Amino acid sequence: MESLETQIAEWRAYVAGAPGVSGHDVAELEDHLRDQIAELSAAGLAADEAFLVAVKRLGDLDSLSREFAREHSGRLWKQLILSDDEERARESGGWVEAVVFAAAAAVAIQIARLAADVPDEEPNWFFRNLGLFVLPFLAGYFAFRRELDVRSWALTAAPFALGALAINLYPWETDSNTEILAGAHLPVVLWFVMAFPYMGGTLRSHERRMDFVRFTGEWFIYYVLIALGGGVLIGLMAAILEPAGADVERIIEWVLPSGAAGAVVVAAWLVESKQRVVENMAPVLGMIFTPLFAVMLAAAAVTYAATGLGDAFDRDLVSVFDALLVVVLALVLYGMSAREPSASPNWMDRIQLVAVVSALVLDVMVLGTMIARIGDLGFTPNRTAALGLNLVLLVNLAGAAWLSVRFLTGRSALHRLERWQTSYLPAFALWAAAVVAVLPLVFTFD
């Protein structure tokens, strides 16, 4: 029996090394293996024979670990690094395509900048089109990486073309509010469009939508890290070259836009290929910031509920509130996407509920004040855009709060909550698209 225990220990270490298989899975499989060995031994097989047969019956480790990775969407990306020939071939060429697309984005933004003569001139069209200079390359990178067919390439390109047409052919008034709103919402729309190639040319799969949410969060983390590094680099460069008489501002004009554009693709590539690092970092970040935001939101909700929103409320504050609500939603969504789906409710879920309910209270107060103001002063583009965003957020938060309560009281599975969020994603995309395409028409480009 000594040798059987050794064999099982070796087997356990081997299985534990497979991507997608967690410690609990190994324990469960080992239990199975031991039952099987016991039964085969009782039927007269020698211990080592029984071991071999039992292992064989469990199935080969590659396909098994792929099944585990497929089921546990949090570990889904590990499929990419499984010992699969097709995937391996792509892995080696991965950074080349990333560099090509990043360089293309860097060149595109530079051409646009020279054409617009930024920063000496600051023409509106340059800022309005900013997303269109960069995000097509990110979408192209994913379309290429996921090996989309011609039809999917066309379906990816069409929204970009439509967005470009709308934003450049609309006859904007001077100092147009709708122009600023459309310019600010277009990158959001394009980001959602990019989900299509990211998800491999489908939009239906809820699991992949969750992957896209996770990707967005991790991309943001990498982008911020790259931006910080870039900031240090530029600061040091300025400090070193300035005394030598170099025109540092000119250099920054060239380096900064290209670096910022190229980093969009590079960050995406890092998310795709360096997943393990972020996977360790992301839950930690979520665990630090979710409670902090929950405390801040709860304090804000209580304060404003006591004092009322009336005096403090102005346009700037609305933007702050909206930004806050979006951040909370992003944090909740990201936390959910990084969560082990089968785990039972824990304290993090409760804290998330506090954050969501506080955000809901704030949102209701903002909405109430906003509707009163619209009643007094009528609709303007800015008020309409803010009202719409708040309504879209309100419905989402209300649904999330309701389903969280049901989950925490054990009346429904976390799956329902995830479904709600992934089903809701198109609502955000559609609202942003409406601000770009429809709102200017309604307000005659004012």
Place this chain on the structure above:
Amino acid sequence: MRIDKDLVAASATPLVLAILADGESYGYAILKRVRELSGGQFEWTDGMLYPLLHRLERLGQVKTQWRTPPEGRRRKYYVITREGRKALAEQQRQWAAVSRALNNVWPGGGLLAAVGEA
């Protein structure tokens, strides 16, 4: 007779849910029960049962618990939930519809008739 792989995959979920509807169980016992019920005609790779069980857990159709029985090892028990029973009922309706349809084109299909009534 070996049963086609796709058919086995399609019937795996209702089979597992139905076994759990009879009472809580654990991986190896579920698998033994599947072998009994199918007369050994279902070719299952043992390991594949676990991703399936984990999927049911994620969907809230089963609940799990690690327990150590009086004599034996710590193991993970699966219990069907209300959600799971609903899903099972839905599956039964669908399979009944499938077998009705097949019976209509295969008159006198004795085995299928039995399935349809179950």
